[in-house]
Amino acid sequence: MISLQTKKFTEKTAGHCDIIDITPRIHDAIKKDHSHYGLITVFVSRSTTPLTTIEHESGLIQDLKEFVERLIPPDHRYHHDDRWATTTVFRASGPALRAVHRDTHRQGKASLGTWQQVILLDFDNRPRTREITLELIGETE
Amino acid sequence: MISLQTKKFTEKTAGHCDIIDITPRIHDAIKKDHSHYGLITVFVSRSTTPLTTIEHESGLIQDLKEFVERLIPPDHRYHHDDRWATTTVFRASGPALRAVHRDTHRQGKASLGTWQQVILLDFDNRPRTREITLELIGETE
Amino acid sequence: MISLQTKKFTEKTAGHCDIIDITPRIHDAIKKDHSHYGLITVFVSRSTTPLTTIEHESGLIQDLKEFVERLIPPDHRYHHDDRWATTTVFRASGPALRAVHRDTHRQGKASLGTWQQVILLDFDNRPRTREITLELIGETE
Numbered sequence: 001m002i003s004l005q006t007k008k009f010t011e012k013t014a015g016h017c018d019i020i021d022i023t024p025r026i027h028d029a030i031k032k033d034h035s036h037y038g039l040i041t042v043f044v045s046r047s048t049t050p051l052t053t054i055e056h057e058s059g060l061i062q063d064l065k066e067f068v069e070r071l072i073p074p075d076h077r078y079h080h081d082d083r084w085a086t087t088t089v090f091r092a093s094g095p096a097l098r099a100v101h102r103d104t105h106r107q108g109k110a111s112l113g114t115w116q117q118v119i120l121l122d123f124d125n126r127p128r129t130r131e132i133t134l135e136l137i138g139e140t141e
Numbered sequence: 142m143i144s145l146q147t148k149k150f151t152e153k154t155a156g157h158c159d160i161i162d163i164t165p166r167i168h169d170a171i172k173k174d175h176s177h178y179g180l181i182t183v184f185v186s187r188s189t190t191p192l193t194t195i196e197h198e199s200g201l202i203q204d205l206k207e208f209v210e211r212l213i214p215p216d217h218r219y220h221h222d223d224r225w226a227t228t229t230v231f232r233a234s235g236p237a238l239r240a241v242h243r244d245t246h247r248q249g250k251a252s253l254g255t256w257q258q259v260i261l262l263d264f265d266n267r268p269r270t271r272e273i274t275l276e277l278i279g280e281t282e
Numbered sequence: 283m284i285s286l287q288t289k290k291f292t293e294k295t296a297g298h299c300d301i302i303d304i305t306p307r308i309h310d311a312i313k314k315d316h317s318h319y320g321l322i323t324v325f326v327s328r329s330t331t332p333l334t335t336i337e338h339e340s341g342l343i344q345d346l347k348e349f350v351e352r353l354i355p356p357d358h359r360y361h362h363d364d365r366w367a368t369t370t371v372f373r374a375s376g377p378a379l380r381a382v383h384r385d386t387h388r389q390g391k392a393s394l395g396t397w398q399q400v401i402l403l404d405f406d407n408r409p410r411t412r413e414i415t416l417e418l419i420g421e422t423e
Contacts (some may be wrong), residue, residue: 002143002284004179004280038286039323039417041180047196047257055329059361066361067354072208079200111415116329133252135180137278137419139286143284145320145421182321188337188398213349220341274393276321278419 005033007134013049013122017065021056022132023117027109029134038138040110045131048124056117068123146174148275154190154263158206162197163273164258168250170275179279181251186272189265197258287315289416295331295404299347303338304414305399309391311416320420322392327413330406338399 007029011020022042030040042051054060112118122128148170152161163183171181183192195201253259263269289311293302304324312322324333336342394400404410 002286004143004278006178037288039419043252045252045254045257047194047254053329055362057362059364062361071212071353079203080196080198082200111325111327113327113329116327137180137286145284145419147319184393186393186395186398188335188395212353220344221337221339223341278321 001140003136003138003140005136005138007033007136009132009134011120011130011132013120013124013128013130015122015124015126015128017068018122019056019061019064020120020122021117022120023056023110023112025132026118026134030110030136033136033138038136041135041137042118043133043135044120045133049120049122049130051118051120053112053116054119055115056119057115142281144277144279144281146277146279148174148277150273150275152261152271152273154261154265154269154271156263156265156267156269158209159263160197160202160205161261161263162258163261164197164251164253166273167259167275171251171277174277174279179277182276182278183259184274184276185261186274190261190263190271192259192261194253194257195260196256197260198256283422285418285420285422287418287420289315289418291414291416293402293412293414295402295406295410295412297404297406297408297410299350300404301338301343301346302402302404303399304402305338305392305394307414308400308416312392312418315418315420320418323417323419324400325415325417326402327415331402331404331412333400333402335394335398336401337397338401339397 009025009029011022011025013020026040026042044051054064110118120130120132122130150166150170152163152166154161167181167183185192195205251259261271261273263271291307291311293304293307295302308322308324326333336346392400402412402414404412
């Protein structure tokens with residue numbers, strides 16, 4: 001039988017391109033779920049907190065931060081800042097949703113590669129507490 | 142019980158990096174759906190019309206347009222244009238799908254942040270009528 | 283009745299920004315599925331193999347390769363390379379998942395535009411065999 005379940009957890013973020021590996025929290029949240037395989041959809045209802053998958057390794061995290069700085073420089077004058085006196089919010093117009101597959105043979109864990117983690121980025125200009133929503137679509141016996 | 146429903150609507154676009162907030166159309170389309178929570182998947186079967194979420198505010202829309210101009214300049218000579226005599230189609234190789242979560246407590250609306258809208262971009266070089274497909278996966282009583 | 287099915291296939295990749303049209307493989311994999319419409323989610327459990335949709339045409343493929351070269355130049359010194367002696371892995375921190383809609387009227391095929399294919403990119407620095415997972419959520423009679 002197909003089941004649909006919602007799980008939520010919160011994460012404290014520092015802002016200013018903070019990059020957090022939320023994979024352990026996702027595994028913790030799905031541990032009590034009874035379905036064996038299916039889809040895990042991760043969602044954050046905020047426009048400054050994109051999600052993606054990457055190898056969460058200090059060198060690569062530094063590369064990603066420098067890439068964002070280069071692509072959307074903080075010293076550029078943005079129309080959005082002129083209007084709202086906020087900063088670098090433009091950076092976050094990326095995906096706020098990520099889905100991963102779950103496999104029968106992975107003992108309930110997400111089917112991620114060994115060097116592949118689900119990361120949450122926060123581009124806000126101050127610390128925040130973010131709510132992350134998981135939607136689990138799975139087959140239960 | 143889990144249900145799966147398809148809804149469709151059309152939207153007129155001007156092309157040339159037209160950016161349209163389709164959130165009201167999505168809310169209108171799901172109003173008659175009887176499920177209370179679940180996933181809304183938004184899809185456009187065209188390669189020039191990516192979807193994303195952003196705060197739909199005039200300053201930010203202008204920033205996004207300038208960002209696209211800077212990243213993929215229209216005066217650059219593209220191999221695709223050489224072959225097909227079209228322009229700037231390369232710009233649209235972004236995501237043509239976006240999914241949002243829906244919550245029991247949101248009175249049937251998508252769980253978007255206050256400053257977070259679902260936008261459709263159209264990079265075609267002339268006005269078009271686009272068909273947007275919603276796939277609703279939800280729990281009904 | 284809603285059904286959930288997993289299908290898998292492998293694809294040989296050359297690495298170094300290899301771009302492969304996997305649409306025929308997807309259509310082949312879903313041919314034996316009995317559901318008529320729904321969602322097809324495509325997933326690769328590797329951090330160097332993003333998926334997207336694009337017109338798979340030689341001019342555009344060349345444009346995409348040159349765009350990646352310009353955005354993330356291979357001769358730049360990356361922190362990740364300093365630590366792990368690998369190259370250009372940073373390029374692949376893109377989406378490793380893509381979902382497409384399937385329609386009753388398309389004879390079991392994915393609802394893609396005529397000039398829209400699902401492509402797999404591989405940024406690894408050597409040839410690989412990649413496993414692609416499809417999760418089919420559909421309505422069966």
